[in-house]
Amino acid sequence: MTPLYHDFAGETVVVFGGGSVGARKARGFDEAARIVVISPEFDERLRSLADGRDGNSDGNGDGDGNEAPAVELVRAAPDADAVGDWIDRFDPAIAVAATDDAAVNAAVEAAALDRGILVNRTDVSGGRDPGSVVVPATVEDDPVTVALSTGGTSPALAKALRERIEAEIEGAGEMAALSGEIREELKSAGIDPETRREAVRRVVRSRGVWKGLQKGRSNGRQEADTVIEEVLNR
Ligand SMILES: C[C@@]1(CC(=O)O)c2cc3[nH]c(cc4nc(cc5[nH]c(cc(n2)[C@H]1CCC(=O)O)[C@@](C)(CC(=O)O)[C@@H]5CCC(=O)O)C(CC(=O)O)=C4CCC(=O)O)c(CCC(=O)O)c3CC(=O)O
Numbered sequence: 001m002t003p004l005y006h007d008f009a010g011e012t013v014v015v016f017g018g019g020s021v022g023a024r025k026a027r028g029f030d031e032a033a034r035i036v037v038i039s040p041e042f043d044e045r046l047r048s049l050a051d052g053r054d055g056n057s058d059g060n061g062d063g064d065g066n067e068a069p070a071v072e073l074v075r076a077a078p079d080a081d082a083v084g085d086w087i088d089r090f091d092p093a094i095a096v097a098a099t100d101d102a103a104v105n106a107a108v109e110a111a112a113l114d115r116g117i118l119v120n121r122t123d124v125s126g127g128r129d130p131g132s133v134v135v136p137a138t139v140e141d142d143p144v145t146v147a148l149s150t151g152g153t154s155p156a157l158a159k160a161l162r163e164r165i166e167a168e169i170e171g172a173g174e175m176a177a178l179s180g181e182i183r184e185e186l187k188s189a190g191i192d193p194e195t196r197r198e199a200v201r202r203v204v205r206s207r208g209v210w211k212g213l214q215k216g217r218s219n220g221r222q223e224a225d226t227v228i229e230e231v232l233n234r
């Protein structure tokens with residue numbers, strides 16, 4: 001398995017099965033994706049997502065009330081023979097098989113692979129055909145994301161490790177923004193590449209900068225400037 005990040009912005013995601021697993025998978029997709037959940041009944045979390053992810057009953061956008069809801073709920077219970085037609089109807093980039101009916105889940109997987117679209121089968125672990133993907137546990141401190149898989153061996157462990165990493169990467173988003181800014185500045189200042197790399201490497205490893213960032217961006221920046229000066233003056 002090769003972990004990759006995939007941007008579903010502007011794409012459609014179809015989830016078969018509106019239970020707790022379907023709800024969790026639907027929630028995990030990018031806000032910029034169109035998400036359609038097909039199921040005879042829906043978990044409470046899906047019903048509130050369908051009202052707008054931001055809790056705004058107008059939809060998911062800027063409050064003008066004109067935008068489509070972030071999650072669309074379609075009440076239906078297709079059998080194994082019918083799932084292909086539903087996939088054709090919505091033309092998704094990925095289908096998620098999250099019903100409690102193994103035959104339906106298997107049919108979703110087969111129909112998706114047949115059409116060359118990605119599929120996430122939630123009711124099996126282990127070996128997969130190419131195109132059949134696993135959803136990792138993720139931690140996000142924008143723009144930093146960590147994705148974690150146990151190769152399907154132990155999803156509970158993936159969750160437990162995710163909780164540990166959550167604490168570990170606290171502040172990483174701020175550090176990414178600061179160090180990204182610094183590397184651009186050093187590039188435009190014409191600092192030679194070896195010195196620039198050394199400066200950036202030291203900044204991201206500096207306890208002082210991490211601590212400074214906890215107090216605010218300008219504190220972090222001051223600490224970083226000290227580290228950079230040391231490298232430039234060597
Ligand atoms: C293969 C995979 C396919 C896929 O779904 O993509 C898959 C399959 C299965 N999960 C099952 C059970 C559980 N899954 C969780 C939780 C998560 N499962 C997720 C991913 C994956 N689950 C993929 C592998 C990921 C990897 O490689 O590690 C996470 C990481 C991401 C997400 O779902 O968002 C999310 C944690 C998110 C977070 O919190 O960060 C819990 C924990 C809990 O509920 O507390 C339990 C109960 C405890 C247990 O059984 O371990 C079962 C048995 C069902 C049954 O017994 O009927 C199967 C099917 C089977 O094993 O056959």
Ligand SMILES: NC(=O)C1=CN([C@@H]2O[C@H](COP(=O)(O)OP(=O)(O)OC[C@H]3O[C@@H](n4cnc5c(N)ncnc54)[C@H](O)[C@@H]3O)[C@@H](O)[C@H]2O)C=CC1
Pocket residue numbers: 016017018019020021022038039040041042043076077078079098099100101104121122123155
């Ligand atoms: N990957 C994961 O992380 C996990 C996977 N699972 C697996 O996921 C499956 C679903 O788990 P839960 O959401 O807890 O079950 P659930 O029973 O709460 O939800 C299943 C949903 O599928 C719907 N459904 C049934 N037939 C359907 C059809 N023909 N078309 C569309 N929707 C249909 C049901 O109405 C229900 O809303 C289980 O079979 C289990 O094996 C369970 C736990 C975690």
